[in-house]
Amino acid sequence: MRSLSLLACLLVVTPFTIASDAQKNFDLKPFKIDLTGEIPRLRSLVNNTRLPDKALDPDAGQEKGIELDILRELQSDWLKNFDWKVQQTELNNFSHFTALIEGQSVHFVHQKSEDPNAIPLILLHGWPGSFHEFLPVINPLTESSTSASGKTVSYNVVVPSLPGFVFSSAPPANWTVDDTARIFNTLMTDVLGYSTYAVHGTDWGSVVAYSLYSSFNTTVRAAHFVFLPFLPPSAEDIAANNITLSDIQKVTEHRVIEFNAIGNGYLIEQRTKPNDIGLALYDNPVGQLAWIAGKIKLWSDPRAGTSPSVLDNTAILTSVSLYCLTDSFLSSVWIYAQNADALKTVYTKAPTDAPLLFSQYEYNVGLWPEEYVAKVGNLVSYNVHDFGGHFPGLDNPPALIDDLRDIGLYFEA
Template sequence: MDQFSHPDLSRRAALRGVATAAAAGGLASLLPASAGAADAVAKPAPVAYAQPPAVAGVRPFKAAIPQAALDDLKLRLSMVRWPEPELVPDWSQGVPLARLQALADYWQHQYDWRQAEAKLNAFPQFTTRIDGLDIHFLHVRSKHPDALPILLTHGWPGSVFEFIKSIGPLVDPTAHGGKAEDAFHVVIPSLPGYGFSGKPSTTGWGLPHIARAWATLMRRLGYRKWVAQGGDWGGGVTTWLAKQHADGLAAVHLNLPILFPPPLEDAPDQEEQATIAQLVAFDGNKSGYAKLQGTRPQTIGYALADSPVAQAAWIYEKLGEWTDSGNDPESVLTRDEILDNISLYWLTDSGASSARLYAESFTTDFSTQKLDLPVAVSLFPRELYHPPRKWAERTYSKLYYWNEAARGGHFAAFEQPTLFTAELRRAFATVR
């Protein structure tokens, strides 16, 4: 069974009537008339980018989820069994019932995955096999000949969708308020086990292995001088790229620098105390997802593979808590953007395979690493924690850029693409 196959729902007696109606009248017969009308509205096609030159071992890719998988999603959403409401007036027990019900209703009746595919397919996409695993990636080249190649790596619960709004300004700065000398050639891979990349069938695909694979990818694409950027797991991969002195890597940019308290020579100052307090609070109250995925990814994977609402809640909670939105993620992201990301996890059945990265790396490789390559850091105000600059200076011997952005949270590029793009332009201006 391939990753897009789904079991025959006719085996469930409770679904026979629904399945029969869908077969007779199509999926639209199960939806309100207003939803069908909304879906029928024509949407403008996104701008397409030119394909880069062909490379041996690199295959073109287009996102094309089978319609049966989309029908199955709608059917499952129509049969959800909800728990009782939370017992508190906030998000402290998890996603509030009313918020998730509203998101699931929109997902079932109004959301259109095909528009998400169109977003992806507007950009050149490829797969290539590295160390026995197919890696999916976007590769968008600038028209400006002196553009700097940049490798962008997402984290969990993110995906390549995080960077979609930044691609245009990065590759074509003159059309987005920048200068030709700001241009980048952009490479955005999907982490192993995420999205359209292959799923590791053995252990060993932790951060150091992924970093080596990314270096192979950039070498295969012909880049001899390039830079890398990441936050969350992407920050971990980028850190290991620098640690390994990946061939051609000139500098890195981190929006989540992996800096934990070093041995303190003196009593921690006020800034250090604040960071330590953030880390203690996170470990005590907000790290349950990481401990579960780091120790029992298979067990949580059953829920994430079987229930779209479970997958939605698992991700939506983090978008609420980790964005600069005051637990109102729709204030910084559209529902379609939120569901593009959630749907990618669901439709590729990536719940368990993405969680396994925690088991591979969370307690070993996601740790402070001394780096002697040039390092740039941008801190966004609603990031999970804010390490002091002095920790960075002790750890990164060539820290050359440090800035605190005005807005944004953990998903910097997703939430604040304009600020994120500006940070990359400034951070890498001296590296070109």
């Protein structure tokens, strides 16, 4: 289905002017999402999937995996209330492109500001996310805003799909996050023509972003993270270093302890047996829904779906639909096996003077106190938010927008 899905994504004319050299050397093309032809089969698969009549343990919470009644509700919404055409139209309101870099077809959104001094900013998602999780923040970031110091800030926003995710092609077997960082630096500099830029990363996107921050220190001149490619310190380590946590951070610390105890089974499975889960769920939309939605709900703020969060059932179903309609679930989980040692145990500082900003969200599944973040880069800003989780672009868009705008206070081309 994936090859058919990609062929269904038609070219369109957009207002963005493609540089002739980039068009020639990187096969840079405008891109439009058109997956409506796949919807009848998707709906048939969803409709014909049977679920158990009752839960084996009605008292089991989400710590045992997605709850049956939640999955049944999502399946029903997928059939009765969810309209892919509406979501596809919203996705196509952004300027999409593809480029061929080192043999990899890279899909990305490129939304430009009207400000000629706008800062180039690349936003990097993780698993089980996609470019979709940043859509609420893209347009606001292209608009000019004025900081308390009177500085005007706006961004040219680039949101690529990681290799193997949705519309980007699956990478070869030995592909690493450092390879992804390299082609994304090529995307920003050689394809789009930006000599310097800023980067934001979450989840796997933070691993790629840190590789960019560390290895491409002449082009990456600022970085913002909500997750780090270093194992979070244990509660014992934090206490031993006499670090006092705020009440919000104590909630996050509890989340990390809980995640380490009962929440990382998926990680072991995808790191060691990606084909087992990837092939088992390959043509099983409701299975992918259970696997992905369970993580989204567990890792996000318990208040998700209430303001300021936009992480509701429609957002979850859009995210899962993108995986299903592009047949990219299997290739997406392989990122774990290809980068089994991505999270480092030893904290090292990147060889760059570029400013680093960090935001800690209360219900994220990783906690990095300020003292630890300062070990890995030139930390200039550390914020703690009392709303939001692992997907702040959906879970708390206003806070993420404000924090990303802070990059402009420190960015120097």
